[in-house]
Amino acid sequence: MKHIDISSPLVTSMPVEDNKDALVSVKGHLNYGPPPECSETEDCYHFLREGVLEKLLHAEQSLPSGFRFRLYEGYRSPEFQDTLFHQQLQRVVLNDPTLSPKDAYSIAAQLVAPTRTYEGLPLFPPRSSGGAVDIEIVDSNGQVIDFGMEIKDWVSVCPSLCETQALGLSPEAVKNRTMLVSVMSEAGFVNYSREWWHFSYGDQYWAYFTGHPYAYYGSVGLARA
Template identity: 35%
Template sequence: MILLSDPKVLNIPVQDCGEPLAEIASVPEIELAPRERDEAGAYGRVRTGVLERLRSASEMLPDGVKFLVIEGHRSSAEQAQRFARYEDRLRRSGVLDPADLRRQASAFVSPVEVAPHCAGAALDLTLVNADGVELDMGGAVNGHRSGDEKYCPLDAPGLSDQARRNRDVLARTMGGAGFVNYPTEWWHWSYGDRYWALINGADSAIYGPA
């Protein structure tokens, strides 16, 4: 498994295509979870190409199922704070080696210099029914925050048949639209960032920090 802390990710060059951030709420068939915006007011935005691919993915969903986006773009300042907080949590649990801290933290929070969310290239999302009720995915989005790490990987063992089917729907539709999953987090999908470029063998990323 390649983590975002792997030097191979940072070594991918970026040739930003210059696409602006676009409002996810502008696509009526996609739900956006309510929350307070960060200081940049941009959690509900992604690059225009990412939003178009999300729209395409939504068209592949079964009838009566929609995407619920939890978060898109994230500021570099907020990303750095989240990474530092998770390192502190690991440090309190006994992880003291700096390299090990960085590696373990990156399983759930990207180092800011390669963070797909900061590039407007990533989406944290789940599935809901026509009434907006979240489907059984076998674990919550950001389950690592509540100590539920074992169900966070996309291919986590021990899932119910229903949860496995729902994750398969998510993977089939997002993958079909060109997104890649970060395998430690079933809810995290990205397109155009350094991680995406590495997994797909692309020469460079098309999105850098936005």
């Protein structure tokens, strides 16, 4: 399938009219796992825009009995997002040193949104808007159900396995990915097709795919919470 990358100019050119929704923690409202990536995310990963949390709680009600959401990651500061992008850029270059700097940038940007264009202009990464979520489903024992891989393994698996409609999945994994996309879509979220776990509401990616004239959320600092 054809992907529209999260850093495509089609997406990043969408206007932003921030509605000033506060960043709020999911603590006490939604299950969440340990800090992803590294300890630098510990203070912020469980925050989302208030409107996004409301929609997540609504979507969770549509899950089969005994299943619940678990937030893997929500908000990232623009500064840490920039760090993660450059880490991914280094991995891309190590994997193929023959790539031009611009091609390496484009490949890195498929899985980690940059904070600036290749030319250096500022961007609004979905993760730093508080409108993007990485979400998984756990069973009554708190175990992640079969999605063909776990989110935490995204760095080590083939990128094609991360795609929502990856080939070669078991029937159970296909069913579970389809269920996740269905309940999230019904609640107003848009899935990023390169990552089965990544959903947007209110950010530029959401605005582009829903045809909304502008995004509700731009980059925001945690100090607003």
